Amino acid sequence: MLKNNLILFLILILTYIPSCSSQENPPLVKTPEKKEYTYEVIIDGINIPWGFCFISNNKILVTEKSGKLFFVEDSIKEEILGLPEVYVRGQGGLLDVAIHPDFKINNLIYFTLSTNIEDDIGGNTALYQAKLIDKRLEDLKLLYKAVPNTKKAQHFGSRIVFDKKGHVFFTIGDRGNRDLNPQDLTKDGGKVYRLNLDGSIPTDNPFFSEKSGTKKAIFSYGHRNPQGMIIHPESDRIWLHEHGPRGGDEINIVEYGKNYGWPKITYGVNYSGTTITKNTSLPGLEQPLYYWVPSIAPSGMAFSTSDVYKNWKGNLFIGSLKYRYLERLVIKNKKVIEREKILENVGRVRDVREGPDGYLYIAVEGKGILKIVQKK
Numbered sequence: 001m002l003k004n005n006l007i008l009f010l011i012l013i014l015t016y017i018p019s020c021s022s023q024e025n026p027p028l029v030k031t032p033e034k035k036e037y038t039y040e041v042i043i044d045g046i047n048i049p050w051g052f053c054f055i056s057n058n059k060i061l062v063t064e065k066s067g068k069l070f071f072v073e074d075s076i077k078e079e080i081l082g083l084p085e086v087y088v089r090g091q092g093g094l095l096d097v098a099i100h101p102d103f104k105i106n107n108l109i110y111f112t113l114s115t116n117i118e119d120d121i122g123g124n125t126a127l128y129q130a131k132l133i134d135k136r137l138e139d140l141k142l143l144y145k146a147v148p149n150t151k152k153a154q155h156f157g158s159r160i161v162f163d164k165k166g167h168v169f170f171t172i173g174d175r176g177n178r179d180l181n182p183q184d185l186t187k188d189g190g191k192v193y194r195l196n197l198d199g200s201i202p203t204d205n206p207f208f209s210e211k212s213g214t215k216k217a218i219f220s221y222g223h224r225n226p227q228g229m230i231i232h233p234e235s236d237r238i239w240l241h242e243h244g245p246r247g248g249d250e251i252n253i254v255e256y257g258k259n260y261g262w263p264k265i266t267y268g269v270n271y272s273g274t275t276i277t278k279n280t281s282l283p284g285l286e287q288p289l290y291y292w293v294p295s296i297a298p299s300g301m302a303f304s305t306s307d308v309y310k311n312w313k314g315n316l317f318i319g320s321l322k323y324r325y326l327e328r329l330v331i332k333n334k335k336v337i338e339r340e341k342i343l344e345n346v347g348r349v350r351d352v353r354e355g356p357d358g359y360l361y362i363a364v365e366g367k368g369i370l371k372i373v374q375k376k
Contacts (some may be wrong), residue, residue, distance in 0.1 A: 033280070037309075037342060038318060039370040042361065043072050049270060049363035051096035051159075053113075054202055057356050061109065064368060065093035068104060071135050072369075082131070082137030087114045087123030090153020096170075098160040100197065106130050112170055115145070122149035124188065125156045129199065129358040144170070144189035144201035152176035155189070159301075161238065167194050169238060174226035178219070182222050186213040190262060192226065192240065192271070194219035194255055206257030220261040222285065223252075228301030228318060228352075239289075241298045241318060244268040249295045250288035251316075251321040251332075261285035262359045267293060270312035290336045293356065297322035300351035306358025309374070317342070319349025326352065326362055326372075343372070 043049070048065035055061065060072040067086035070077040086094050092114030100108035109132050116123040124146040130137035155173030162168050174175045174190035181191025185207055194217060196202055208216045226242040236256040248268025252260050253321045265279045267288075283289060292298075300319040304312045316329040324345050330338035343362075351363035360372045 015283070030179065035344075036375055037372055038375050039343060039362075039372055041368060042075055042371050043070075043077060043369035044367065045077070046070065048093075048350065048365050048369050049092065049368060052351055052353060052363055052369060053098050054353065054355050055099060055103065056071060060303070060369065061099070062096045062098045062363070063097050063111065064096070067094050067113075067131075069094065069097065069130075069137075078133050080132070082140065082167050084113070084117075084128065084142075087116045087122060089114065089151070091126075092123060092153065092156045095112060095156065095158045096160045097101070098162070100129075101162050107133060108304065109137075110143075110168060110170075110343045112160060114156050116149055117142070117145065118149060119149075120149055122151040125158050127158075127160070127168075127170050127193075127195075141199060143168075143195060144193060144354045146172050146175070149152060150175055150177070155225040155243075157226055159227060159240075161229050162197075162260060163231060163238075164236060166197055167249050168196050168197055169219060169229065169344050171226035171229055171240070173224065173243075174223070174262065182224065182262045183259070183264065185210065185215060185218060185221065185306050188215060190221060190223045191215070191218050192223065192229075192238070193217040216230065220254050220258050220260060221265070222262050224262045229254075230301045230303065233303050233305045239301065239316075241301055243297060243330075244291070244295055246271045246273070247293040247295055249292040249298050251290040252286065252288050255286075258286050259284060262289075266293045268295065289334055296320040296327065298327075300349060300353075300363065302352040302354045302360060304354060304360060307359040309360070309372075317352050319352050319362060321348045321350065324348055326360075346370070 046064050050063045050065045052062040058074050062070045069080040071080050097111040112127050114123045115126045127143045127144040129141045131139045154176045155174045157171040160170045176247040181187045207214050207218050224242050226240050228241040240254050241251045245268040248266045298318045299321050302317050304315050318327045326342040328340040329336050348364050348365040353361050362370050
């Protein structure tokens with residue numbers, strides 16, 4: 001009887017271990033005994049600093065989710081006027097901000113927000129370009145607007161990056177409709193998009209020549225809700241992370257025209273604990289470089305490329321909204337070999353950037369923009 005019970009127990013365990021063809025289960029978080037780092041508050045008074053970017057060492061642009069854009073110089077912030085109307089609902093609001101690669105010449109910035117310009121119900125994510133002149137936006141230009149609008153309050157995305165070939169990439173989440181949007185190339189949502197810097201669609205986009213109705217700006221698809229994206233400092237490839245459901249947050253290396261599987265494959269389950277799918281891999285669908293179980297609710301993403309921090313050069317840093325810390329990941333041969341919690345309980349880390357001075361900066365809800373420094 002004991003032997004039979006043991007065999008049954010082993011069968012049950014093996015049944016619930018997710019299969020994985022390309023990676024091991026995530027390693028445990030390593031917490032150092034001696035915490036060597038703390039932070040300095042660079043910008044305060046912003047409740048939800050959703051995104052930020054550096055113009056120079058002492059000049060920063062910061063979005064506040066409720067619909068305000070700030071210009072900060074030497075920690076003194078001024079509100080920038082001229083934003084389009086922002087549709088603030090749930091996870092939606094004023095989202096990411098980035099400067100044009102030739103900002104010093106043209107003063108152009110890009111930003112994403114949730115909006116309703118059709119005068120109907122709900123809203124969706126949009127990418128705008130504008131010229132920043134004397135703390136005011138001029139020559140406002142809508143580059144892309146996802147449709148249709150919906151009153152659903154989740155999964156707007158949205159991050160912005162530029163490659164070295166004259167393209168701007170941005171993300172839009174599945175907008176809470178996983179069964180309709182991520183796998184359908186005629187629908188917005190659950191995608192990474194690629195445009196030329198002027199907002200036109202590159203003719204060499206992967207689906208540019210597809211049938212009528214295909215969204216020609218799509219670069220990759222099958223995503224859930226990407227809120228971290230960066231160009232790798234050495235390979236120049238796009239690294240992206242996205243929220244999973246309950247379990248299954250992912251890091252993906254985004255490639256031209258590839259399908260990243262949501263919701264056909266996932267390492268997570270519904271928030272209720274019920275099954276979304278039993279499949280963690282299927283032919284033609286990309287595997288993540290890494291996934292978290294349980295979810296950390298990732299947001300923001302940066303590589304450390306300087307010598308400012310001991311032993312951190314080349315490491316990847318990602319904010320955790322759920323567990324309120326900054327996560328350091330050591331990656332070797334495209335495998336995460338070590339994790340570490342930095343600044344435990346600092347708050348909901350919404351964005352992560354490396355500044356021109358080589359220091360890491362984080363946007364923390366309720367605190368503002370913080371600079372990570374070594375303890376004295």
